[in-house]
Amino acid sequence: MRYRLVATSFGGVGCTSTIRGAVRHTLQTDLPTQMGGGDSAAQPIEALLASLLGCKVATAHYVARHLWARPHNRFESIEFADVEARHRLNQPPGALHLPITEPPPSPPGLTRVSGVARVHLPAGSPLTADDVAVLGRVVEQRCPIAAMLAAAGVEMDMEWVPGGAAPL
Structure with a gap:
């Protein structure tokens, strides 16, 4: 592609x-x-995070179709909550370090992305919290943007849980 x-x-x-x-x-x-x-x-980092979440949703739909048995191989929606990206604690991002001609003391990139992915299953679905956790693990392995961030040393800490009724 x-x-x-x-x-x-x-x-x-x-x-x-x-x-x-x-x-x-x-x-x-x-x-x-x-x-x-x-x-x-949006700031460029915010656009990156929005792309990450969009990629996870698309990847999750693909993974669910191949991971779970029919007719229960789908979900209604995913709600991402408390998503947060961080630079190194107690240090300004390396991109902002002055003087500008000197190398920054820390890398300018993110160090951690965390949050909760609430997967809203159809009413009567037999899928469990363990099934949703497996979905999350496979999505983290298969999502191209998550893979790029992880390869760049960003800690990816997204908890995947069942979310009850889908939001309106």
């Missing part, structure tokens, strides 16, 4: 990326005003 994009800054630190395919989609990023941006869109 191949992905093609073009991107342009729109004055200041904001950026608009256009995904080139049969249907063109756009994605914007910006920074908060206190960091020199216009606060008109």
